[in-house]
Structure formats: structure tokens, C-alpha cells
Amino acid sequence: MLNTFVVYVEDKPGVLARVASLFRRRAFNIDSLTVGRTEKTGVSRMTIVVDTDETGARRLEAHLYKLINVLLVENVTAEAAVYRELAMIRVTASASQRSHIMDLVEVFRAKVVDVSPESMMIEITGTEDKIEGLLQVLQGYGVLEMVRTGRVAMRRGGKAANGASAGADAADAAPASGTVSYSV
Amino acid sequence: MSKERKTGAEIIWKCLEREGVKHVFGYPGGAILPAYDALQHSSIHHVLVRHEQGATHMADGYARASGGVGVAIATSGPGATNMVTGIATAMMDSSPIVCITGQVGSKLIGSDAFQETDITGITLPITKHNYLVTRADEVVRTIREAFYIAKSGRPGPVLIDVTKDAQQSSCEFDWEAAAPQLPGYRPDLSPKPDEYEQAMELIHQAKRPVILAGHGILVSGAGGELLQFAERAQIPVALTLLGLGAFPASHQLNLGMMGMHGEAWVNTMIQEADLLIALGMRFDDRVTGNLKTYARNAKKIHVEIDPAEINKNVRVDVALVGDLRAVLQELLEELEPCQHREWLDYLRKLKGDSAVRDIQNLPDSGHLYAAHVINDLWRTTEGKALVVTDVGQHQMWEAQYYHHETPRSLITSGGLGTMGFALPAAIGAKVARPEAEVWVVVGDGGFQMTMAELATMVQEKVKINIAIINNGYLGMVRQWQEFFYDRNYESTPLLNPDFVKLAEAFGIRSTAVKQRAEVVPAIEAARQHEGPVLIDFQVEQEDSVYPMVAAGADLHQMIRRPGVLVETAADE
Numbered sequence A: 001m002l003n004t005f006v007v008y009v010e011d012k013p014g015v016l017a018r019v020a021s022l023f024r025r026r027a028f029n030i031d032s033l034t035v036g037r038t039e040k041t042g043v044s045r046m047t048i049v050v051d052t053d054e055t056g057a058r059r060l061e062a063h064l065y066k067l068i069n070v071l072l073v074e075n076v077t078a079e080a081a082v083y084r085e086l087a088m089i090r091v092t093a094s095a096s097q098r099s100h101i102m103d104l105v106e107v108f109r110a111k112v113v114d115v116s117p118e119s120m121m122i123e124i125t126g127t128e129d130k131i132e133g134l135l136q137v138l139q140g141y142g143v144l145e146m147v148r149t150g151r152v153a154m155r156r157g158g159k160a161a162n163g164a165s166a167g168a169d170a171a172d173a174a175p176a177s178g179t180v181s182y183s184v
Numbered sequence B: 001m002s003k004e005r006k007t008g009a010e011i012i013w014k015c016l017e018r019e020g021v022k023h024v025f026g027y028p029g030g031a032i033l034p035a036y037d038a039l040q041h042s043s044i045h046h047v048l049v050r051h052e053q054g055a056t057h058m059a060d061g062y063a064r065a066s067g068g069v070g071v072a073i074a075t076s077g078p079g080a081t082n083m084v085t086g087i088a089t090a091m092m093d094s095s096p097i098v099c100i101t102g103q104v105g106s107k108l109i110g111s112d113a114f115q116e117t118d119i120t121g122i123t124l125p126i127t128k129h130n131y132l133v134t135r136a137d138e139v140v141r142t143i144r145e146a147f148y149i150a151k152s153g154r155p156g157p158v159l160i161d162v163t164k165d166a167q168q169s170s171c172e173f174d175w176e177a178a179a180p181q182l183p184g185y186r187p188d189l190s191p192k193p194d195e196y197e198q199a200m201e202l203i204h205q206a207k208r209p210v211i212l213a214g215h216g217i218l219v220s221g222a223g224g225e226l227l228q229f230a231e232r233a234q235i236p237v238a239l240t241l242l243g244l245g246a247f248p249a250s251h252q253l254n255l256g257m258m259g260m261h262g263e264a265w266v267n268t269m270i271q272e273a274d275l276l277i278a279l280g281m282r283f284d285d286r287v288t289g290n291l292k293t294y295a296r297n298a299k300k301i302h303v304e305i306d307p308a309e310i311n312k313n314v315r316v317d318v319a320l321v322g323d324l325r326a327v328l329q330e331l332l333e334e335l336e337p338c339q340h341r342e343w344l345d346y347l348r349k350l351k352g353d354s355a356v357r358d359i360q361n362l363p364d365s366g367h368l369y370a371a372h373v374i375n376d377l378w379r380t381t382e383g384k385a386l387v388v389t390d391v392g393q394h395q396m397w398e399a400q401y402y403h404h405e406t407p408r409s410l411i412t413s414g415g416l417g418t419m420g421f422a423l424p425a426a427i428g429a430k431v432a433r434p435e436a437e438v439w440v441v442v443g444d445g446g447f448q449m450t451m452a453e454l455a456t457m458v459q460e461k462v463k464i465n466i467a468i469i470n471n472g473y474l475g476m477v478r479q480w481q482e483f484f485y486d487r488n489y490e491s492t493p494l495l496n497p498d499f500v501k502l503a504e505a506f507g508i509r510s511t512a513v514k515q516r517a518e519v520v521p522a523i524e525a526a527r528q529h530e531g532p533v534l535i536d537f538q539v540e541q542e543d544s545v546y547p548m549v550a551a552g553a554d555l556h557q558m559i560r561r562p563g564v565l566v567e568t569a570a571d572e
């Protein structure tokens, strides 16, 4: 079962390696991991998606806490949370196919961000399901290249984790600038 | 204190002094030379080892003997990598050591410079935490944090890698201004009130309870609380290998060591218990055997400082996460006196059955068994020695036949099972506790892994007695080959040096013992001698440790000492 963890860490050199090393060492498989800055200087936020059961998730949380640079761990799997991922997809598109593709892009509320004589680049933000859906319909045109950020998550409602004010439920917010991604 | 300008190297020693360090164990080299040069201004005594692995084991032995933090120092590259085994050993056994390594200049990092090794990367999974220090003004805070992390919570090793330029450059030395800043570190957890209540209820209801006491008792200093708890609740106490000494062996509620080479009555009681109270132990595979059949009918209470240990191997009914001593004190507030007469009668009966098979009770066949040597050592030292064991059969025999009465009277590598640990760890232990009578019990195999430290021992005038249990084999491996690999003794027979001559070459008094009658006199003579003594006990070559639970087998499926010997006893 996929578990989603939001992990606040000190923004120090080597912290990402410590987290990644823990997953490898304890034989947990990372589905995706994203890291970026937060509203607080010196604090980075990771969203980590892991395939494990309930006991595994609890152990993982305890192990993450044992890393000295980890400030807070939240397993948001069972909570109301907004999940988003960003993908960029380059798809084969001749002049005649362009308008069809534009229609699809419209349906999925995606965006065309680059066009060349042979191809188009599409940007989509949403849940993994939504991205998968778009991918499926684009498959027929020929997907030339794809990049995905991995999941980021934020809990719904007023509860904010590290004392930060809970922002508006910005449903379609793209990842904040300065976000780096790291897939394992 | 006024602020003074000092080099990073000088600051290292100042900080260690402030942390109360009196001895460090180390080996110099290029990248750590500035620190060695600054040692002349320090009150700290440096023990020059013969291999950096030895330095880490000495720091570990020092920590385990004293309850403080041990310090090891090495240069970059090979000096640092030689420490890896000792660091992993300390990690597995939650031993607080701080390792300081030199590193190439900060501008050279990443360039594959001479003797550059990514030691913080290498030791990431085997340290509690580690640091790379590239500036002199980071030294104070880093050392303060390192000591705090090493000894608090569940203790463990911390490594500090200091670049050469950080040692050479100067800055203001200000101890007060550099207090630890560890916002994410919470070593002081404690249970919730309702968890205490649940635990209390299980304890008061139990008919067949067993306490499983581990290393946590020693680390937390909870021996007194354990004794009170067991006596008031009338619950027998089984110990892990690292827990030996946590409960007096001579106590009528003492069961002894549990697990793979635990006595039959211990494992039987555990398997038939209706409640296990695990105190500062981690249900290692060597103590549980097959998890599916482990103490099936028992409820389980787990008192443990490390939340990551809860439900790791064994699912428990109540977990009390916190410092063991504090938790036991809390439990003692509510604990009613209990009686478990039937259960304890059953224990006496089981013990009686096992005694028949015990090698101590067999007639003298003229053979010298390791168990005899250990038993004689225990009797001669009146159980008061600080014994440091290596890894193998002798380690298990020591655990079975040396009856430890007090905490920190046995030091051994449990979790990692590091051969070569004993001699250096014993040197560290003796440096920490000069008044203690220290005995090394070591196999002929493991001794040869770190015997170079004999030179350290002599140079430092450390009085230790060494008992080599010489069976001409990598005995524990031979035993597995005997039981599970058709007696194919591949690569386990040893052609050994003459240990007596070897010891003499180091200037160490030495004798060989081949007969049972010579054992006690040799031990006595060693105790009387002022300097270190090495005794080569040439024991039965193909003896095995019994009982044994095969790896992964059910805990009650014990291989017992073969019938032949039991019959010999009956024939008499």
C-alpha cells in the first residue's frame, strides 16, 4: 500500500543522503521523493511515497525520527490531503494532429508549453491518476519524452504542521519555485 | 571564561577536556597531525594503538566499562576506514563512542587527493550521527553535539571528520556560546499514563510471567529497579548476552542467558510463559529463534527507549517507550506483591533435569574442556572479575559458566559478533577501571585478529590477564559444520603459533595449560603477577556448545549435549 509521508528536515548538506540511505538500509522502496524549501528558512520539506504496510509505515516513521536532522514526520496517508504532481510530456505532433492534441490538453486542463514542427510539449499538474489519464490518450500519438516530479502533499483544513499558517487550499498550485526533485 | 584565539586542533583537545575525557585511543597520520601536535598542551593521555580498529574497540570497551564516552582518533583514508568495524560494533551494541578522523584540506575534498576517503559517507549507516567539519569555528559546537548525541537516548557512535585546514586555522574559542543546537533530536520520550495502566494490568494478571532483561538495564543504570521489581512481583529474569550482569546470577529468580545457547530451562520458560516483560532488549533473532512459534501464548510488554524497536521483530501488546530506569520506577509505584509458586517450582524442576547433562557434573575424563576453564576462572575470581570475551564458542561458554553478579562485569560484542574485539576492548576497559581485575577470554582464532594490541598493552603497562581458549579450530564455525554441513571441516582447522613464545616476544609472562589440575594454579599465578599474563589453555578440540537452537528453528527445539555423555554420567 502506498504511504505518503511529509518530512520536515534541517536544510543542511547531506540530509537528503541520510534519508535516502535510511530507506535503502531498511529495505524500504521509495516510490517518489521530492524536496524543496518551505515557508521557514533553514527547513526543507520532503514528500516521500513508499510502498509498505501499516507496521512498516510506523517503523519507518520511527526510523526517520532517529535521524538527527529530521524535525517532524507526518504520515498523511489516512488523512484528508491534497496530492499533486507535475509532469512534462513531449509528444509527436504533426501539423494536422495539433488541434486534436490541443483538445485533449483542454479536457485535462493541461497546458501546451512548447511547439515544434514535429512535436509538442505539454505540462500537466494534478493527481497521479489525472496524469496517467492524459498519458494514456497521448500514447497513441507517440510519447517521445516525459519527466515527472513525484508527489507533493499538503493536508487539508486549518492544521498546519510546523507552526506555519495554513495557506488557502490552492487546489492547482504548482510546486513552489526552488523545488528540486529526486526520484529513487 | 575569556575568549581566546586558538587553532582548531587546540580547540579539539580543549573541548575533549571540557567533556571530561581523560584518555583517548588513536594512531597518527598526515591529515590529523595538527591535532597530534597540539596534544602537547593537553592533560589528556593518548594511548597509541597498533591498528585503528583497536582504537575503536578500546574506546568501546572504555565506554562499556565506565558508562562514559570513549574516544578514538585516526587519520584520513586508511586510518579512517580501519575504524569501520569498530564503529559498526559500537552501533550494534549501542555503545557511546566519539571517533575523530582527520580529513584532507577542505579545498581538496572531492578531488581524490592522497588519503582522501568519504568516511562520513561510508559510516552513514553505522553511526548514530556523523559530521564533516571544514572550519575551525565549527569545532566546539560539533564536539559538544557529538558527545551529547553519543551518550543520550539510545547511545551510539558519532564520527567527526575534521579537515586539515579546520585544524590549522584559528578562531575564538568560546565554549558557552556553542551549545548544541539539535531541534530534531528528542532522546527523552516517556510513556502515556494509560500505557502504564495496561502494563500493570497484564503484570498483575499473569500466572507464568518471565522478564527478559537486556543491555538497556546496564545503559540506563536500572539494575536496582529490576531487582526490586522482580522480587516484589516474584518474576524470574532471563537475560540477553549483553544483559548478563543486569541481574545477580546467584539470585533464585535468575534464569540466565536466553536464546540460541541459553540453558534449556530458560527457553522452555519463555516458550511456556503467559507474559513476557521485555526490558531494554530488542528481540534479536539469536534470542527468539523462529518468530512464528516464539512465546505464542504470551502477552508482551516492551519497555524500550528506541521507538523504532517496537514491533520490529515481535508484535507486542503494550509498548512503554522511555528511559528504562524511569519507567521501572513508575511501574514500581503501582506494583503489588505477587506470588507465582507453581511457576517457580516448575523452574526448579527444569533446572534439575538440565543439571544431569551439565559438563561440570560429569566425571573427570582427563580431558580439559573449555567449560572447566571458565568455571574455574569464575570460582577463582569469586565472580568478581571484569571479563571481556571475543566471539565464538568460548564466548558462549563464558556466558554459561561465568556467573556475573553485577552490571558491567561482562563486555562482549553481541550484535555484530566481531572477532578480535576482546583484547583491545579489555585494554580500554582496564584504562577506564584500573582497579578492576580484567580477564580476556578469547579464542585462538579471534586472538590472532588483533593480537598486535599486545604491544599497546605492554607499552601502556596495562595489567590484563588473557585466557586463550585454544581448541585449534574456528570452533563455532566448526560446530556449525559438524551439525549442519556433514562434518566437512572446510577452512576451520588452525595451525597456530606457539602462543607462549609469542607472548614472551612481547615481554608478557605466559604458560600453557593442558590438564584440568593445572587450571586453578595457572589462574592464581596470573592474578598474583604484577604485569600482564597470557595463558594458553589447550582444550578439547571438537567440543560443542550445548544446548543449541539452530538458526531460525523454534526456540524450544534445542540440540542437547549428546546422550553418550549423559550415559557416562549414569554409568558411574
Ligand SMILES: Cc1ncc(C[n+]2csc(CCOP(=O)(O)OP(=O)(O)O)c2C)c(N)n1
Pocket (backbone or CB within 6 Å): B390, B391, B392, B393, B394, B395, B417, B418, B419, B420, B442, B443, B444, B445, B446, B447, B469, B471, B473, B474, B475, B476, B477
Ligand atoms: C571478524 C569476524 N570474522 C568471521 C566471523 C565468523 N565467526 C564466528 S565465530 C568464528 C570462529 C571463532 O573461532 P575462535 O576465535 O577460535 O573461537 P572458538 O569458537 O573456537 O571459541 C568465526 C570465524 C566473525 N564472527 N567475525
Ligand SMILES: [Mg+2]
Pocket (backbone or CB within 6 Å): B443, B444, B445, B469, B470, B471, B472, B473, B474, B475
Ligand atoms: Mg578456536
